[in-house]
Amino acid sequence: MTEPSTVDLPPVTGAWRAGDPPGRRQWSAGGRLRLDAGGTLPEYRIAYETWGRLNSDASNAVLVEHALTGDSHAAGPASPGHPTAGWWDGLIGPGRALNTDELFVVVPNVLGGCQGSTGPSSPGPDGRPWGSRFPRITIRDQVRAEAVVADELGIDRWAAVLGGSMGGMRALEWAVTFPGRVAGLLVLAAPAASSADQVAWASPQLHAITADPGWRGGDYYDAPPGAGPHRGLGVARRIAHVTYRSGLELDQRFGRRPQGAEDPLGDGRYAVESYLDHHADKLVRRFDAGSYVLLTRSMNTHDVGRDRGGVGAALARVTARSVIAGVDSDRLYPMRQAHELAAGIPGAGEAAEINSPYGHDSFLIETEQVANLVKALLH
Ligand SMILES: CC(=O)SCCNC(=O)CCNC(=O)[C@H](O)C(C)(C)COP(=O)(O)OP(=O)(O)OC[C@H]1O[C@@H](n2cnc3c(N)ncnc32)[C@H](O)[C@@H]1OP(=O)(O)O
C-alpha cells in the first residue's frame, strides 16, 4: 500500500466531552432506568442540541433521531466540539423543511453513544469507564431514556418524531411506546423488526471488533493511546459502508480503476478499496468501538412486536399521522420492509420510495426528496 491506512491513530473516545467549548449542546440527566434485558442503569445523561424556539403551549417541538454513528449535531458547521458538519444541515434551519422559524427541533445523542450521552466510554458509578460492565440496552431502552429530555423541556407531545435507519427504529419505538406523545411520525429506511439478513451483516462487524487484541474484552479505555480496537472498528466500518451504498453506485463510480498510481496486480489498491479505507479511517477517529458494538447489538434486538403480541399488534397502537419511506436501492433495509411497516400502521397509506443510486445512505444524501417527505408529514 503506498497510502497507508491511518487506523493505528488513537480514537476520539471521550474527547468530545473533555474539550467541549460552550455551545448549544445541553444535557438531561435521568435516574434509574429499568432495562428490557433485566437490571437497571443507575444513572445516565442524554446530550442534545436544539434549534428554534419552543412555543408557549409546547406544540411545535420536533424530535429528530440520528442513525448508528450520528450525533446531536444535525445542523451547523463542524467546530472544535463537533468534528463533522450537521448531518441534516440541508433540512434544518430557517425556511428549510424543518423550518426553525416555526419549529423547535430537538436532536439527542443516543443512549449508549459516545458523543455526549452515557455509553461504555463514560465513567461508571465507580468513576472508571463502564467498558464491558455497561449493560445490554435495546432501542426501546434508548427511547425511554430520551423521554427525560422531553419531560425536562416540558414537551408532552411531539409535533413529529422522525429519523432514518437506527434513528427510524427509535422514531417508530417512540410512536409505539408513547402513542399519546407522538402526533406525527416519519420513518426512513428502517424496519419494524431487524431481519436475519440485517443481523447477519452485523455479525462479522461485531467479530471484527471483538477479535481485535486491542478490544480486551471491551475494557480498553485505560490502554495506552493507539492500543484500542481500531483495526477491528475499521474493518467493521468497511463492511457496513458497503451495505450503506448500492453495488451499482460503486461499480459506476469506481469501476476497476486503481487508486492513483497504485498497482492492484502488486500490493496496490483499487480505488473502491481506498474509498473504504478512507471511511474506516474517518470513523475510527470520531467513534468509539465500545459504542459501536453496543449500538449494533441494540439494533439487532429491534423488534417493536417483542412482548407486545407481535409486530401487527404493536403497530396497531400507533396513533400518529405517519409517513413511511424506504430507498429503492437500499440493499440493507430493502423497500419490502418499508411496505410491510406502512401496511401495519393505521392510516399510513403506501410507503414512499426515495429514488436514488446511493443505497441506504440516501436518507442522508437525497435532501430534496427527504425534504418533500418531511413537508408531506408536517403540512
Ligand atoms: C444520522 C446519521 O446517520 S449521522 C452519520 C452520518 N455520517 C456518516 O455516516 C459519516 C460517514 N460519511 C458518510 O457515510 C457519507 O459521507 C455521507 C453519507 C454522510 C455522505 O455521502 P457522500 O456525500 O456520498 O460521500 P461519499 O460516501 O462519496 O464519501 C466522500 C468521501 O470519500 C472520499 N473518497 C472518494 N473517493 C475516494 C478514494 N478513491 N479514496 C479515498 N477516499 C475517497 C472523498 O474524498 C470524501 O472524503 P471526505 O468525506 O473526507 O471529504
Ligand SMILES: N[C@@H](CCO)C(=O)O
Ligand atoms: N452512514 C450512516 C448510516 C447508518 O445507518 C451512519 O454511519 O450512521
